[in-house]
Amino acid sequence: MILLDLVGLEWRRLRRDAMFWAATALSCLAIWYGLANGAAWMRFQEQAIARSGVIAEEGLASAKAEALRLAAIPGSGIGSWSDPRNPAGFEGRFLHLYDCMKPTPLAMVAVGQSDLLPYCLRVGAGPLSYYAANHEWENPLRLLLGRFDATFAIITLLPLLVLAASFNLLSRERELGTLPLILSYPVPLSRWLGVCFLLRVLVFVGLVIGALILGLIAVGFDASAPGAIARLALYLAMTAAYLGFWFAAAWLVNARGGSSAGHALVLASLWIALVILAPAGLNLAFVDAVRQASDASTRKASTLLADYFHDHPELARGATSRAQFGSRRLAVNMATEAAVRPELDRFRGSNESQQGLIDRLRYLSPALLFQQAANALSGNDSARHRQFLDVVEAHRAEGRRFFAPAFVSDAAFTGFDEVPSFTHRDDQVGIVVKDASVGILLLLVSIAFLSIGGAIALRRPPLER
C-alpha cells in the first residue's frame, strides 16, 4: 500500500470522526470569541487614547481663552491656581497632558497585562507622575478572572480539544477489536498511526490558523502597520508549534499502549500539570518571593513621594511672590526626586529580576512559553510597559525643564503651544522576535523528542499491550 492510498483511507475515516470535527469547530469558535473580546479591548484603548488627545486640546484652548479673558479684565481677583497665566495654574488646571501607549497591530490576540498596567499616564511637572493612580477603572473580578482572549483559548482550551480528538486513536481500535484489521494492511503500525496523527495535525492546525487569520481580518487587523506581518507570522508559528506539542504528547501516550480511559487520565494530568499547576506553582514558589523586595520599594518610594504632596501647602509660607513660590516648588520637586530615586531604582531592579526569573522558568511549561511570547508579540507585556514608562519619564523631565524658567518668573505665562509633546516608538521588536523564535524552536525540539519517544514505543508488538 503506497503512502497516498494510506492517506486517502485515513482521510475517509477522518471525515467520519465526529469528535475531531466537533473539537475543531469548538476551537475555531473559541478563537473567534477570543479575538472579538481582544479587539473590543483594543478599540476601548484606542478610543480612550483618542479622547485623551481631545481632552488635551480642549484644555489648551480653554487656557488660551481664559488667559485672553483675564487679560481684558485686570484685577479680576481670580485665584492663581485658576489663572492659566500662572504656569502652576496652567499646569495644574488646564494642561491635560496624557502620554499614551498605543496598542500594537496584534494587540487583539492577547490582553496580557494591558488591563492591569496603565496605558495612559497624565504627566505634569511634579515628581514622578506614574505614581499617581493612572490605571484603568475596571471590575476587579474581571481582573481576577482574566480575559477570554484568543491566547487564553489557545493556551487553555485548544490543548484539551486536541487531546479529546486524539487521545484514543490507537486504543480505540484495540478496544473496538479493529486493530488486527488495521495491522493486516501492508504497512507498519507506526506508519499507519503516523499518518493518522499527521493528517489530524495538518487539518486541525491548518483550520485553526485559518480561523485565526480570518478572525483577525474580520476584527480589523492592520497588516500594513510596521512589524505587523512579522508579529503575526511568529504568533501563527508559535500557535502551530504549541498545538503540535499537544498532538505529540497524545502520540506518545497512544504509542505506549493502555486503555482509552487511561490515556485520557494521563493526558488530562499532563494538561493540568503544564497549564495550571506549573505556572501557578512557579508563581507561588519563586516569583512571589522575589516580589517582596519590589513591594517594599514601591511602598517606601510612594511614602516619600507622598511627603512632597503633603508639604506643598507650606511652600507658600513666607513666599512673597509667585516666583519665590515657584523656586521653592522646584527645589522640593528635585529634593523629592532625589530621595525617591534610589527606591525606584531598587524597585525597577526587583521587577526586572522577576521578569528574568520568568524568562528562565518559562522553559518548564509550554503554556508559559506561549503566554510570554504571545504577550510580547501582542505588545501587552510588562517589558514593553517598562520601556513605555522610561519614555514617559523622559518626557516628564523635558516638561519640567520647559516649565522651570516660567515657575521662577513673575512674568505671565504664554507658552501654551510650546509644551513638549510625547512620542513613543517601540524599539524592542528585535528582542520580541528573538524570544518568540527561541520559544518556537524549543517547542519544535519538544515535539521531536515526544515523536521519537512514540516511534520507539511503537516498535514493541502492539497487540500485547
Add this chain to the structure above:
Amino acid sequence: MAPPPGRRRLRLEPLSRSLRPSSARWLDQGEKHPHSAAHYGVFAFKTPRPLSIVDSGVEPYVGSTLWLEAHKQNEVLFRPAEDATALQRFGDLSIASVARILMPLLIIVLGFSAFSGEREAGTLRQLLSLGIAPRDLLLGKAIGLASALAVVLVPAAGLAIAGIVLLSPSSLVLDELARGGLMALVTAAYLGGFLFLTLAVSAWCRSSRSALVILLAFWATTVLVLPRAISDAAKALYPTEAALELKHELEANLAEAHGTAGVSSRTAALLAKYHVEKVEDLPLDLSGVSIQDGEERNFPVFERHYDAFLDILRRQDRLFQLATLVSPATGLQLVSMALAGTDLEHHHDFVDQGEATRRNMQAMINDGILATSVKADDGTWRAKAGRDLWESILAFAYVPPSWRQALAPYAPGLGLLAFWLAGSISLALLAVGRLRAA
C-alpha cells in the same frame, strides 16, 4: 480597579468604634497650619482577614491603602497585582481556588468509572442481582468517594479553624468562625454537586471512556471557560467608560460645583451672628469655613460619580452571580470571596469607612482653623495647631461587616448552589434508577 465609591450610606455613626490612637507620624508632624496637616493626611489600611489566606479574592487587584487628605476622595493605592508578572494571570493556588478548580477534577478522576467500570468488568449485573437497591449503591459509592476526599478536606478544615482562632482579633473570632464554617459548608455543597454528577454520568454512560470525556468537558466548560466568558459578556452588557474620561468628567463637575457656589448657609449664619454684611468684617478667620464648604460641595459630586460606576460593577457581578445556574464555580467564587472578606462589597465597605473618616477628620481640622486663628499685625489671619489637635483626630481602623451582611448580596447565588446540589442528586438518582434495566 474600581475607584473609591462614595456610597451615600457612609457609616459616620459607628465611626468611634473604628478609631484608635493615631500614628506617631501624624502626631509628630509638629506645629503647622491645620490645613497643611489636612494635606499631610493619614493612610487608612485595610487589615487583612484570616480567611483571606484561604481566598485572596480581588484583594491583589484593589489594594488596601487609602490616603485620606483634604479635598479629594482618593483612589486606593498599592495594587499588588500591578507589580506582579504575567504568571499570576494563570490564576493563584489559594485553598479556595484548589477547592473550586482542582477538587472537582479529583472527584471526576476518582469517580468516573464508579458505575461504568463495574459495568465494563461485568460486576454491576452481579451486584444488582444480589438485590442491592440502586439507591443504596449510589449512597455507598457517594460515601466512599466522600470519605476519600475527607482525608484531604477534614485536616485542611481543622487547620483553617485553628488559624482563624489564632489570627483573628478576639472581637472577630466568632464572626470569622461563622464565616469559615459557612465557607466549608458551601464548598462541600459545590463539591457534593460534582460528586453526584460524576456518579450520575458514570451510571448513565456505557463506557468509562465516554463518562470521563463528558465529565472532563463539563469541568473545563463550567470551571474554566464560562467564568471568563460570562465576565466578558457582563462587560459587554454593562460597559464602563475609560478611566480618563470618568476622571475628566469628575474634575469638570468638581470645578463646576465650586464655580457656581454662592455664600454658604454656614457663612450666612456667621454674618448674621456677628451682625455684619461682609465676610471681611467677621472677627474670625473664615478660611476654615470656606474650606469646609468646599469639601461639602465636593461630597455629592464624588458620590454621584463613584456611585454610578459602582452601580455598573454591581450589575456585572449580579449577572456573574446568576450564571451560577450554568457554572456553579461562579457562585462558589463569589460566596467564598464574600465570606473571606475579599470581595468587591467588602472593598467598598472599607472605602466608605475610609471616606467617612476623611470627612470627619477634615471637619475637625477646619474647625481647628477657626479655633486657632489669630489676626496678625498686618491684618491677615494666621492659624497654627499642634499635638492637641492631632491627638483629637483618631486613626482609622477598618471594622468589617458581619457574615450576615457579607452574604446578603449573594442570596441568589447561594440558592442556585443549593439548586446545583439538589439537581445533581436528582440526576444521580434518575441515572441509578435506570440500572435495573441494564
